[in-house]
Amino acid sequence: MIAEGVAVDVKNFRLLIQYDGKRYNGWQRQGNTDRTIQGKLEQILSRMMGHAVEIHGAGRTDAGVHARAQTASVKLNTEHTAAELMDELNTYLPADIAVTACDEMPERFHARLNAKGKRYCYRLCDGGVPDVFRRNYVCAWPERLDVEAMRAAAELLTGTHDFRAFSSVNRRFRKSTVRTIHELRIVRSGQEICFTLRGTGFLYHMVRILVGTLVEIGAGQRGPETILTALESLDRQQAGITMPPQGLMLEEVYY
Amino acid sequence: MIAEGVAVDVKNFRLLIQYDGKRYNGWQRQGNTDRTIQGKLEQILSRMMGHAVEIHGAGRTDAGVHARAQTASVKLNTEHTAAELMDELNTYLPADIAVTACDEMPERFHARLNAKGKRYCYRLCDGGVPDVFRRNYVCAWPERLDVEAMRAAAELLTGTHDFRAFSSVNRRFRKSTVRTIHELRIVRSGQEICFTLRGTGFLYHMVRILVGTLVEIGAGQRGPETILTALESLDRQQAGITMPPQGLMLEEVYY
Numbered sequence: 001m002i003a004e005g006v007a008v009d010v011k012n013f014r015l016l017i018q019y020d021g022k023r024y025n026g027w028q029r030q031g032n033t034d035r036t037i038q039g040k041l042e043q044i045l046s047r048m049m050g051h052a053v054e055i056h057g058a059g060r061t062d063a064g065v066h067a068r069a070q071t072a073s074v075k076l077n078t079e080h081t082a083a084e085l086m087d088e089l090n091t092y093l094p095a096d097i098a099v100t101a102c103d104e105m106p107e108r109f110h111a112r113l114n115a116k117g118k119r120y121c122y123r124l125c126d127g128g129v130p131d132v133f134r135r136n137y138v139c140a141w142p143e144r145l146d147v148e149a150m151r152a153a154a155e156l157l158t159g160t161h162d163f164r165a166f167s168s169v170n171r172r173f174r175k176s177t178v179r180t181i182h183e184l185r186i187v188r189s190g191q192e193i194c195f196t197l198r199g200t201g202f203l204y205h206m207v208r209i210l211v212g213t214l215v216e217i218g219a220g221q222r223g224p225e226t227i228l229t230a231l232e233s234l235d236r237q238q239a240g241i242t243m244p245p246q247g248l249m250l251e252e253v254y255y
Numbered sequence: 256m257i258a259e260g261v262a263v264d265v266k267n268f269r270l271l272i273q274y275d276g277k278r279y280n281g282w283q284r285q286g287n288t289d290r291t292i293q294g295k296l297e298q299i300l301s302r303m304m305g306h307a308v309e310i311h312g313a314g315r316t317d318a319g320v321h322a323r324a325q326t327a328s329v330k331l332n333t334e335h336t337a338a339e340l341m342d343e344l345n346t347y348l349p350a351d352i353a354v355t356a357c358d359e360m361p362e363r364f365h366a367r368l369n370a371k372g373k374r375y376c377y378r379l380c381d382g383g384v385p386d387v388f389r390r391n392y393v394c395a396w397p398e399r400l401d402v403e404a405m406r407a408a409a410e411l412l413t414g415t416h417d418f419r420a421f422s423s424v425n426r427r428f429r430k431s432t433v434r435t436i437h438e439l440r441i442v443r444s445g446q447e448i449c450f451t452l453r454g455t456g457f458l459y460h461m462v463r464i465l466v467g468t469l470v471e472i473g474a475g476q477r478g479p480e481t482i483l484t485a486l487e488s489l490d491r492q493q494a495g496i497t498m499p500p501q502g503l504m505l506e507e508v509y510y
Contacts, residue, residue, distance in 0.1 A: 018387045066388070090384060100384045129345060129355045132273045133321070137388060 010077050012109055013085060015055075016101040017041070017070040021245065022136055023096060026063045027070065037061075037097060041072070044092045049076060058115045058253040062205070064245030066137060069100065071253040073111035117182065117254040118202065122195040122211045123247045126218075130191075138192060139247030145218030147188050153217045153224035154184040156231075157210060164234040166210050167203035168242070177203055177234075186214070196251075205242050213240030265332050267364055268340060270310075271356040272296070272325040276500065277391055278351060281318045282325065292316075292352060296327070299347045304331060313370045313508040317460070319500030321392060324355065326508040328366035372437065372509040374453045377466045377502045381473075382446040393447060394502030400473030402443050408472045408479035409439040411486075412465060419489040421465050422458035423497070432458055432489075441469070451506075460497050468495030 019037050029038040038057055045053040055074040061067055080088070086102035093099070124139040125131070131138070164177040183198040195211050213230065216222050222240070230238035274292050284293040293312055300308040310329040316322055335343070341357035348354070379394040380386070386393070419432040438453040450466050468485065471477050477495075485493035 018384075020387050020390075068388075086384075095390050096387055098384045098387050129273075129341075129353045132275050132351055132353050133323075133392060135275075135350050 010075050010107075011080075012073060012075050012105045012107050013082060014101075014103050014105045014109060014111065015041075015072045015074065015086075015089075015099050017057075017067060017072055018098045018100050019067050019070065020096040020136065021061060021064050021066045024063065026065065027057050027059070027061045027067075037067075037070070038072075040093065040097060041089070044089060045074065045076070047092075048088060049078065056111045058111045059118055059202075059250055061248075061250050062208075062245055065248045065250065066246075067250040069252050070250055071111045071115070071255075073105065073109055111253070114255055115201075115253050117198060117200050118250065119196065119198045119252040119254070120202070120207045121249050121251050122197070122207060122243065123192060123249070124195075124211075124215070124243075125192050127191040134192075136246055137249065139244055141215065143219050145193065145215060146220065147186055147193065147218065149220075149224055150186050150214045150218040153214055153227045154186055156224065156227040157181055158184050161231050162234060163203055163206055163210075163231070165230045165236055165239045166206050166213065168205040168209070168236070169203055179203065179206070184210075207248060208243040208245070209236075209239050209241075211247075212243045215243065216240040265330050265362075266335075267328060267330050267360045267362050268337060269356075269358050269360045269364060269366065270296075270327045270329065270341075270344075270354050272312075272322060272327055273353045273355050274322050274325065275351040275391065276316060276319050276321045279318065281320065282312050282314070282316045282322075292322075292325070293327075295348065295352060296344070299344060300329065300331070302347075303343060304333065311366045313366045314373055314457075314505055316503075316505055317463075317500055320503045320505065321501075322505040324507050325505055326366045326370070326510075328360065328364055366508070369510055370456075370508050372453065372455050373457065373505065374451065374507040374509070375457070375462045376504050376506050377450040377452070377462060377498065378447060378504070379450075379466075379470070379498075379502050380447050385446075389447075391501055392504065394499055396470065398474050400448065400470060401475065402441055402448065402473065404475075404479055405441050405469045405473040408469055408482045409441055411479065411482040412436055413439050416486050417489060418458055418461055418465075418486070420485045420491055420494045421461050421468065423460035423464070423491070424458055434458065434461070439465075462503060463498040463500070464491075464494050464496075466502075467498045470498065471495040 025035045027037045029036050041055050042053055055072050058071040082102040082104050086099045089099045124141045126141040126145045130140045158181050160180040162178050179201055181199040185196040187194050217224055280290045282292045284291050296310050310327050313326040337357040337359050341354045344354045379396045381396040381400045385395045413436050415435040417433050434456055436454040440451040442449050472479055
């Protein structure tokens, strides 16, 4: 491990990372380092540096969730420039993970602690035959959904609320479950519907449960107004299903 | 096998088929039926019908080549409507093959014999970090290519020529190797280049060799005018490399 803030030689890099989450147990390192994105990156960086390296991601995407631009920071005692670091990482990374940008940042930059917000997209196909080439990034839904009803419900979700009901956090979770959703946009193009969620931060499973609740509304199983009772209840049982991971993509992290 | 043109009950179906060629040994049935698209379709149709069924594809895509709209025809003695047949096929097909349209056609329609032409696209990425989500459909090329030089060469290829030099047909292949290319368009968007080829028909490996020759021209390894000597030579050695299959997609078949 590198002691933080010690040497003048230590560089602080910000990485933008793109990955297909299908083969992985999510971002966060677990026992078997080969099956997480963080573990894979740390394994390569540690080999490059000759000692253990820790990398900090802005968000812990779940198993099967994708990222177009996950952001991570890592401090390295290296003579590599940012461009050289990116090239070397891409040489060793598997084809389903890529570093798309790398910059040297001021010493105090931290990908998770400095993140101001995130944007996620959830994509689903609600009619016809799902596109074979997008099958790993779009969730197939068997019924046609009512986008107008979902939009009415989305309006009720926008803003600052206690989203405890819309998360899988433990009942005894003591930290604040208040979050702000700046934007919840629903756009249909052909047989594909894209839900864009932009906010200060999202609780465990929150995006997938929000979309699951909207989908139940779009399918006519519940009315848009049930959003309000679910929010007030703080009870997971009042919200909808957790959508499967493959439709979810971390699109951007804001600083 | 169904004897052709016998019963009033025999219906002739046209199928549009989309597939990700990565896991397959191409369209054409071989020994192990599970590893070809034709084999997979015939296996399911034969089980549905209770006897061997033969399906005819418009083009024999190679191992690893994709199709957005391969066209096939099949005669079946069935009470199924076209919509029912499509649903049933999609129920049993793996996630990387889908029937996107199905219509009943006049008795004489044959997907291969009646095809008037085909459109293929070859996609490559010649700069930056290739997009992780398109990695199976776009070929990564290490050098930046000169699109203008490739367009000059593409103009020389358009029209009716003997394309023997641009194919992997056996030297003793006796059939005509004259084909007409109606359009050879090269469009860059960002770091991706798309080659669109529309013509009456294409010889074995012809699209991949045409693109390989253009790529050598775009990389400055040969001049656009070498297209003329290659065409005249009828000699495979005078043309360029055969591009890898994953960038190639059969986009449409014309009737």
